[in-house]
Amino acid sequence: MAPATELTVGQVAMRSGVAVSALHFYETRGLIRSHRTSGNQRRYGRDVLRRVAIIKVAQEVGISLAEIGEALASLPESRTPTRDDWGLLSTAWRDALDHKIAQLKKLRDGLSDCIGCGCMSIDKCPLRNKGDRLANEGAGARRLLVGP
């Protein structure tokens, strides 16, 4: 049979470029899964590499681990995800990205018109008042907004 391509945390860390502690952390957050050897050590299937890659990619565009977790939760947990499973994810992500790109463009184009003029007195500033997402309440740091 083909080589039993089980990976240890260390190997996954190596190959994915994320720290072992981060992998542990992702596991507690349910973003990745492992099974254990008789000696209680983690072993990962190959698909964990893809998952981790996606986690990092998504994070780089400002999507929170919680949201990534939700998306990844749509993958089947019993079997190894198929190409189609991943495809669904891809589509969902693409929409979020399109949205975010549009948002950034709006900001960029608004910015140079706006920043030098008097409109920053807030009331009439198009930057501030278009798609205004302020004033969501609650404590702690604010997340970078992404969704609709």
Next chain:
Amino acid sequence: MAPATELTVGQVAMRSGVAVSALHFYETRGLIRSHRTSGNQRRYGRDVLRRVAIIKVAQEVGISLAEIGEALASLPESRTPTRDDWGLLSTAWRDALDHKIAQLKKLRDGLSDCIGCGCMSIDKCPLRNKGDRLANEGAGARRLLVGP
């Protein structure tokens, strides 16, 4: 003379849509300045509204307060910034935004090709290996990267 348009924290909070506590916080971080009345209360010049607006706008696109602070530090601290002063900032910002938009597009376009294929085995994945900014070390949360 024209009305002495000094603003209290409360007024700035109202007009800018950020909490009083946030304004205090920005001040400790050097993002905005105030002078005090004889009774030790803060008073702000009108330009603080523009500063705050810019802070929020920049934050929305994922720029950290530290970076915003650096940019704002380029403004003259003695006199009220002129249109040209703001213009410089605007230009710098625009570049950062262009960069970020490009990055997002690369991700978006790479994603659907990439996510469903086998290339996520990291070594050869174009998403992971182009402009790879991993492995900056140090503790704590990672900032969303923006700059060059």
Next chain:
DNA sequence: GCTTGACCTCAAGTTAAGTTGAGCTTGTAG
């Protein structure tokens, strides 16, 4: 058979960006 490096768990620390609360002072409207 022992040593050395990889693992494990769990608790506590860190950074960013604020918020919340306590206890005290100001200022303004009646």
Next chain:
DNA sequence: CTACAAGCTCAACTTAACTTGAGGTCAAGC
């Protein structure tokens, strides 16, 4: 002139996303 809303300071708490450290286990080489 006295309420009472608005300010002030300072310390502690919050969330996200991890890292660091302590104290103990596993496994592979010599």
